Amino acid sequence: MEELKALAIKKLEERGVTINDIALIVKDIQSIYRNISIDECIDTVLYVISKRETIYTILTGISLDEAAEKGLLDEKVNNLIKNDKGLFGLDEILALSIVNMNGSIALTNFGYLDKIKPGIIGKIDNEGKKKIRCHTFLDDIVSAIAASAASRIAHNVEEN
Amino acid sequence: MEELKALAIKKLEERGVTINDIALIVKDIQSIYRNISIDECIDTVLYVISKRETIYTILTGISLDEAAEKGLLDEKVNNLIKNDKGLFGLDEILALSIVNMNGSIALTNFGYLDKIKPGIIGKIDNEGKKKIRCHTFLDDIVSAIAASAASRIAHNVEEN
Amino acid sequence: MEELKALAIKKLEERGVTINDIALIVKDIQSIYRNISIDECIDTVLYVISKRETIYTILTGISLDEAAEKGLLDEKVNNLIKNDKGLFGLDEILALSIVNMNGSIALTNFGYLDKIKPGIIGKIDNEGKKKIRCHTFLDDIVSAIAASAASRIAHNVEEN
Amino acid sequence: MEELKALAIKKLEERGVTINDIALIVKDIQSIYRNISIDECIDTVLYVISKRETIYTILTGISLDEAAEKGLLDEKVNNLIKNDKGLFGLDEILALSIVNMNGSIALTNFGYLDKIKPGIIGKIDNEGKKKIRCHTFLDDIVSAIAASAASRIAHNVEEN
Helix, strand or coil: CCCHHHHHHHHHHHHHCCHHHHHHHHHHHHHCCCCCCHHHHHHHHHHCCCCCHHHHHHHHHHHHHHHCCCCCCCCHHHHHHHHHHCCCHHHHHHHHHHHHHHHHHHEEEEEEHHCCCCCCHHHHHHHHHCCCCCCCCCCHHHHHHHHHHHHHHHHHHHHH | CCHHHHHHHHHHHCCCCCCHHHHHHHHHHHHHCCCCCHHHHHHHHHHCCCCHHHHCCCCCHHHHHHHHCCCCCHHHHHHHHCCCCCCCCHHHHHHHHHHHHHHHHHHHHHHHHHHCCHHHHHHHHHHHHCCCCCCCCHHHHHHHHHHHHHHHHHHHHCCC | HHHHHHHHHHHHHHCCCCHHHHHHHHHHCCCCCCCCCCCHHHHHHHHHHHCHHHHHHHHHHHHHHHHHHCCCCCHHHHHHHHCCCCCCCCCHHHHHHHHHCCCCCHHHHHHHHHHHHHHHHHHHHHHHCCCHHHCCHHHHHHHHHHHHHHHHHHHHHHCC | CCCHHHHHHHHHHCCHHHCCHHHHHHHHHHHHCCCCCCCHHHHHHHHHHCCHHHHHHHHHHHHHHHHHHHCCHHHHHHHHHHHHCHHHCHHHHHHHHHHHCCHHHHHHHHHHHHHCHHHHHHHHHHHHHCCCCCCHHHHHHHHHHHHHHHHHHHHHHCCC
């Protein structure tokens, strides 16, 4: 899995998303509740990404975005994914495989981030809307990772 | 089911939540995307509440809130529910039975509403936090109904 | 959506799954509880497939299977999907977009069918395991459609 | 949490379910795939029960069963829970809070166990159907714990 984890992080970066970008969102949504260092956020993001479910979702979701970008899929499906209509919905479903593993706080944070699209989430969503690239699955995956990391921090803090 | 639906609406009102309160939240989150009348919001909220899953969740969730309020449950469980800690999580899970039936837009709206707590959601959450009443399950149920109604409106509009 | 529904049914048939194959599974799991005609099962399967979430999931899941079959995805992702390991898990998650819309009986039926793999589900799973074709997503999608149709029949019967 | 974990195990035993009963189901569904000792099954069941989500679900679900048994809830809700109709559905939803934390194999195992009801699951389901006690939530909770433990074992084995 170590090799696949490195590949997942490499693919995220190729698509324009760094661990630091995600950590900044985690720090931002946690800052209302507590003081937390960017390093702790980075460590938690890396922990969430080390899980098999997260790695598989990153690799599969980005593959779908790239395949649609290159027009490799059947025309109608290719358009479905490229257009990223609000009603498509499979991008959110795929991201649930990450969110579900991290408790109910992850679920509400995911819905929140998916709607307000802060930081890098808004940036890639915007690139997608402008048809610069296809990020239909990526923005939900990044929201899910950030929401899950925030949930883990909340759990750890409130437990101790 | 008609009888149980009427009971569910009656229980919501007994706990301080009217159909109109929920419809106002639906109108509010939809107003960014489209003009919509409060009557259409009310009709959609009533449609969501007419579903068996919604009725059962309203009746069961409010029963848990009331039982905890009256101290009818085992002390430790009673405290768990009354304290409504962010980590409890079963209130969000129970609300998923409503959200799941209404598509992925309902899911993201649910997380969003559960976090920003507009209108009546904030009011009952506040009553709960002040220990005036126990609304541990109710606020998530109301968020789920509003999120589901908003999702249905989005689907209907974008389909036509 | 009518056009996309026709395409979804066409793609299912191209991959070796007919509406009748799915209806036979529905009839089989319902036969323990009630007498039901194959025509009613076919109608219910067609109803489940008429839902947007089902259509999108069929088209996207089969596209992933076909892309992996043709080796169009990054090598590592392509292998992940082609090997269909029990731990992959995204095939079940994608199928949840169908199951979630159809109530809790759909959920338990889905888990059951995914494990015992009756009829056409076992046939395509076997073709996949023998590397004749890649059906990693298809078998879960067919299980989800059959489970959802069975759930709808149970609801309708027990309501009346 | 240690104290709450001990209480959850005590409540399970009061309702007629021992850790060993659950471990036997885990051993049974895993025996198709691998040789595994009952001790390893017991350890994994205890690990699953040590999670906050599991503890809260056990305590809340059993409280609902007991409250319905004693007739403490509103008459209509009390009957809903006591009758445990297949369409009620909230018992499965509540159990998802355990299943979701343990990956997709837990989900399919849960649906399978909830349907075939082996060992202690069938015993308590039967007690419930005979109105000896109310186990509406308990049988799904036990299925969820066994399914989650089996999923964890499958993950650990296949990873190494």
